[in-house]
Amino acid sequence: MQTRFAALLTQTPTILIVLSILLGSVVIARRLRVMSQASATRMGFPADIAALAGSVVFVITLLIGASIAFAQGGWGTVASSFMAGLGLGGVVVALAIQDVAKSYTAGIMLLYYRPYQVDDEVCITGVRGVVTAMRLHVTVLRNQEGMLVHIPSNAINGSAITNYTRSGLRKLTFGLTLPRNSPFESVIDVLPGIVQALPTVAPEPRALASISDMHGAQVTIQVMVWTAAEHDDAGTCRTEVILAIDAYLGSLGFPTRAGSSVNQTS
Numbered sequence: 342m343q344t345r346f347a348a349l350l351t352q353t354p355t356i357l358i359v360l361s362i363l364l365g366s367v368v369i370a371r372r373l374r375v376m377s378q379a380s381a382t383r384m385g386f387p388a389d390i391a392a393l394a395g396s397v398v399f400v401i402t403l404l405i406g407a408s409i410a411f412a413q414g415g416w417g418t419v420a421s422s423f424m425a426g427l428g429l430g431g432v433v434v435a436l437a438i439q440d441v442a443k444s445y446t447a448g449i450m451l452l453y454y455r456p457y458q459v460d461d462e463v464c465i466t467g468v469r470g471v472v473t474a475m476r477l478h479v480t481v482l483r484n485q486e487g488m489l490v491h492i493p494s495n496a497i498n499g500s501a502i503t504n505y506t507r508s509g510l511r512k513l514t515f516g517l518t519l520p521r522n523s524p525f526e527s528v529i530d531v532l533p534g535i536v537q538a539l540p541t542v543a544p545e546p547r548a549l550a551s552i553s554d555m556h557g558a559q560v561t562i563q564v565m566v567w568t569a570a571e572h573d574d575a576g577t578c579r580t581e582v583i584l585a586i587d588a589y590l591g592s593l594g595f596p597t598r599a600g601s602s603v604n605q606t607s
Contacts, residue, residue, distance in 0.1 A: 358410075359410045359411070360410075362406060362409055362410035363406060363407065363410050365406065366402060366403055366405070366406020366407065366409075366410070367403065367406075369402055369406070370398070370399045370400075370402035370403050370406065371399065373398050373399065373402050374395040374396065374398055374399040374402075375395065377394050377395050377398040378391045378392060378394060378395030379391075381394045381395070446495075447493075447494040447495040447497065447498035448476065448477035448478050448479075448494035449477065450498060451475070451480070451494055451497060451498065452475065452477065456502045456504060456507075457472055457475075457480075457502065457504050457506075457507065458472065458475065459472050459473065459474065459475060460472060460506070461504055461505075461506040461507060462504075462505040462506045462570075463482070463502060463503060463504050463505065463506070464502070464503040464505070465480065465482065465492055465497055465500060465502055465503075466492055466496055466497065466500045468482055468484055468490050468492065469482075469484065469485060470482035470483050470484035470485060470490060471483050473489065477494065478493065478494055479491050479492065479493055479494060480492050480494065480497060505570070506570065509569055509570055510543055510567045510568065510569060510570070511567065511568060511569075511570055511573045512565060512566070512567050513565070513566050513567070513568060513573065513578060513579060513582065514563055514564070514565050515563070515564045515565075515566075515582060515583070515586065516553070516561055516562070516563060516564075517532075517561070517562040517563075517564060517586060518559055518560070518561050518562075519559070519560050519561075519562065519595070520558060520559065520560070521555065521557070521558050521559060521560050522558075523560075523593075523595070524593070525552075525560045525562060528550070528562060528589075528593075529550045529551065529552070529562060531589070532550045532562075532564060532586065532589060533547065533548040533549055533550045533564070534548075535585055535586075535589055536548045536564060536566050536582050536585055536586070537566070539578070539581045539582065539585060540581075541568055541569070541572040541577050541578040541581050542566050542567070542568055542578060542581075542582070543566075543567040543568055543569060545567075546567050548564065548565065548566045548567075549563075549564070549565045550562055550563065550564045550565075551563055564582070564586065566578070566582055
């Protein structure tokens with residue numbers, strides 16, 4: 342018993358040194374985490390990325406401090422085994438969660454470049470809706486049916502992203518049904534110019550008209566126009582376009598007017 346106590350007394354300075362280094366490592370790691378997070382914020386990185394950078398710096402500093410503490414205590418073998426174990430464990434964990442890691446990496450890129458933000462209306466991976474949340478691993482959309490759709494960041498990173506809010510424009514498509522024996526070729530030529538002249542229709546891109554279907558005695562023509570988001574939200578542009586098409590059909594003597602022959606299809 343006395344021998345063990347004497348050995349403990351002999352190791353006391355070493356233990357105090359190790360504990361001091363570990364305690365100092367914690368203090369330094371916390372300080373560096375705050376500094377790195379503040380630096381990332383000043384550089385313009387989003388808050389999520391800045392917090393992640395701070396956490397990475399914190400963990401790395403602790404690992405370095407632990408290695409130094411073990412080495413100063415004369416426990417070099419323990420330090421080597423500790424670092425080797427961390428390395429092997431890191432490889433195993435990385436292989437196990439590689440899909441999650443890819444998603445988080447893609448999320449970092451999305452948060453940095455910010456192709457969209459919360460409350461933007463977007464179309465991602467074929468899903469159109471309003472962004473309700475942006476996280477490192479997932480983006481949440483509320484689609485046009487009101488349901489929440491969670492899209493992984495790695496799926497978003499490799500797909501086209503359409504931001505309707507950021508562009509400030511929305512496309513409106515109208516379907517116009519005419520008799521097959523009518524001068525529909527003239528309608529296709531003239532109608533884009535008529536709707537393009539409306540004040541709520543954007544000057545660019547230009548309005549377009551084309552045949553979308555020809556079935557039996559009828560021809561369906563699609564008219565596409567672009568308008569500012571505020572005009573679409575209020576329904577002003579839709580109303581003006583339908584009334585303009587209605588008036589044009591009336592001038593050609595068509596018995597069917599816009600109330601039944603023209604409808605917005607998208």
